Amino acid sequence: MMAAGMDPRSSWSRTTPADLERSLFLPGAGGFLAVGAGGEALGCVGYRPDGEATLTLNKLATRPGARGQGVGRLLVREVEHVARMGGYERILLAVSQYNLDVLPFYRRLGYVRCDEPYAHAHPASPPPVVLVKEVRGEQTP
Numbered sequence: 001m002m003a004a005g006m007d008p009r010s011s012w013s014r015t016t017p018a019d020l021e022r023s024l025f026l027p028g029a030g031g032f033l034a035v036g037a038g039g040e041a042l043g044c045v046g047y048r049p050d051g052e053a054t055l056t057l058n059k060l061a062t063r064p065g066a067r068g069q070g071v072g073r074l075l076v077r078e079v080e081h082v083a084r085m086g087g088y089e090r091i092l093l094a095v096s097q098y099n100l101d102v103l104p105f106y107r108r109l110g111y112v113r114c115d116e117p118y119a120h121a122h123p124a125s126p127p128p129v130v131l132v133k134e135v136r137g138e139q140t141p
């Protein structure tokens with residue numbers, strides 16, 4: 001995550017190992033690490049349930065040297081697979097106001113903007129853009 005080069009104003013850059021532990025080890029929560037042929041980390045993603053219908057995707061990052069090769073898309077697809085297997089209706093995620101350049105990436109993967117507030121927004125940060133994708137009934141590609 002920290003190698004992703006996020007804007008230092010985003011709450012992402014203040015994430016601590018304790019924050020990660022709290023988020024990734026909740027019941028029903030988890031994540032994936034994409035690993036290269038030599039065992040090096042290429043990217044990561046996390047997820048956590050927010051109610052029965054929603055799986056929240058978070059902490060998506062790929063190393064700058066590994067970008068543009070489909071690793072980010074693969075990590076998102078894995079979380080979508082978890083959502084379908086778990087019977088969730090949709091994936092929700094938040095994009096920091098300091099990271100709006102990433103919106104086209106999610107649009108390509110079928111995510112659309114919605115107006116609801118983000119439950120895990122950092123109180124000291126501007127409200128993020130919330131994106132959702134319905135996954136119920138969708139076939140795994």
Ligand SMILES: CC(C)(COP(=O)(O)OP(=O)(O)OC[C@H]1O[C@@H](n2cnc3c(N)ncnc32)[C@H](O)[C@@H]1OP(=O)(O)O)[C@@H](O)C(=O)NCCC(=O)NCCS
Pocket residue numbers: 004005006059060061062063066067068069070071072073074094095096099101102103104105108
């Ligand atoms: C966003 C991020 C995870 C994308 O990772 P990646 O491994 O480069 O993504 P992929 O190679 O799987 O890209 C999938 C597609 O999206 C496109 N894409 C990737 N980043 C894009 C961007 N910023 N804008 C538009 N398109 C983008 C790719 O060209 C590719 O297109 P294709 O379908 O024609 O092949 C990576 O840029 C990153 O870690 N950014 C910093 C952290 C971050 O912003 N995380 C998201 C927090 S909400």
